[in-house]
Amino acid sequence: MKPIRSHFAFTRSQQNGIFLLLCIIIIFQGIYYFSDFSPEDSDVGLTPEEVERFQAQIDSIKLARAEADSVKVFPFNPNYITDFKGYTLGMSATEIDKLHRFRDENKWVNSAEDFQEVTGVSDSLLASISPYFKFPDWVIKAQKEKEKISTNRVISVSDLNNVKAEELQRVNGVGEVLANRIVDYRNKIGGFRSEIQLKDIYGLNYETREALQRRFRVLGDQKFSLININEAKVLDLVAVPYIKYELAREIIDYRQLHEGIKSFAELSKIESFPSDKIDRIQLYLSLD
The missing domain is CATH 1.10.150.320 (Photosystem II 12 kDa extrinsic protein)
Structure with a gap:
C-alpha cells in the first residue's frame, strides 16, 4: 500500500501549483461563458422593404424550381395513352390495362365520361387530366349535338x-x-x-x-296551416319538425321579453336557435 500512496502524495509547492492551475481554468471558463466575443458590427440592419424584397426573390426561385421539376401535360387523345404516359398522369397499372383491352376490341373513348367508365379512374384524377383531352373535331361536334338534343328534351316533373x-x-x-x-x-x-x-x-x-x-x-295548391309565432304556446311550437321543447321555451321567453317577434331574423338572436335552418322553419310559422 505504501508504494501506491506515494503516487498521490504532493509536496506543498506542488499543491500550490495545482490550486493555481484550477483557479486559472475557472477564470477562463467564466470569461468564456459570460463574455460576448461577437463583433459589434456583425448585426446587419435590414429595413422591412429589404426583407420583403429578399423574401420575394427567394419565393420566385422556389417557384421556378417547382415549375422545372413538375411534369408539363400537353393536350392529348386519351385513346393513345401508353404505359409511360398513363404512369406520368397518375393512373394505376390496372386502369391502363383496362384502357388497352378496350382499345384492342377496336372501341374508342369519345368523352371524359367514357374514359372514366372504361378505366375506372377516380373523380379527382379525372378532373385533373380531362381538361387536356383532345378528341377529333367530328367527335366534338357529335357530342355537342347530343347535348343539344338532351337539353331540348322535356323532363317530366x-x-x-x-x-x-x-x-x-x-x-x-x-x-x-x-x-x-x-x-x-x-x-x-x-x-x-x-x-x-x-x-x-x-x-x-x-x-x-x-x-x-x-x-x-312539391306540386299542387296545398295550403299548409301556419303557426302564429306571436301567439303560439310551447306545444304548438314543438309541432314544428325543427323545434324541440327547450327551444320552444326559449322562443316564448324571448317573445315575452321583447313584446313580440317582428321578423324571423330576430330568432337568430336566440343562442340555441339553428340559424342555418331558418329557411325551413319559417315554412311552418307566421308573424301574425
Whole structure:
C-alpha cells in the first residue's frame, strides 16, 4: 500500500501549483461563458422593404424550381395513352390495362365520361387530366349535338310527396339507401312543404339534390296551416319538425321579453336557435 500512496502524495509547492492551475481554468471558463466575443458590427440592419424584397426573390426561385421539376401535360387523345404516359398522369397499372383491352376490341373513348367508365379512374384524377383531352373535331361536334338534343328534351316533373323510392333511384347519385332515407324523412315530418327540405337528408350532396329538384317538386295548391309565432304556446311550437321543447321555451321567453317577434331574423338572436335552418322553419310559422 505504501508504494501506491506515494503516487498521490504532493509536496506543498506542488499543491500550490495545482490550486493555481484550477483557479486559472475557472477564470477562463467564466470569461468564456459570460463574455460576448461577437463583433459589434456583425448585426446587419435590414429595413422591412429589404426583407420583403429578399423574401420575394427567394419565393420566385422556389417557384421556378417547382415549375422545372413538375411534369408539363400537353393536350392529348386519351385513346393513345401508353404505359409511360398513363404512369406520368397518375393512373394505376390496372386502369391502363383496362384502357388497352378496350382499345384492342377496336372501341374508342369519345368523352371524359367514357374514359372514366372504361378505366375506372377516380373523380379527382379525372378532373385533373380531362381538361387536356383532345378528341377529333367530328367527335366534338357529335357530342355537342347530343347535348343539344338532351337539353331540348322535356323532363317530366313528379310530385315529391307522392314519389316512391324506386322512382328516386332513377336519379344519378341516388341509391336504395338514400332513396329510402328520403321517403322515411318525408313520412316523419308529414310531407315536404318545399324542396329546400331535402337539405335535411343526410348524405345528399348539392349536385344530387339539384338533380332531384329538376325531376321532383312539391306540386299542387296545398295550403299548409301556419303557426302564429306571436301567439303560439310551447306545444304548438314543438309541432314544428325543427323545434324541440327547450327551444320552444326559449322562443316564448324571448317573445315575452321583447313584446313580440317582428321578423324571423330576430330568432337568430336566440343562442340555441339553428340559424342555418331558418329557411325551413319559417315554412311552418307566421308573424301574425
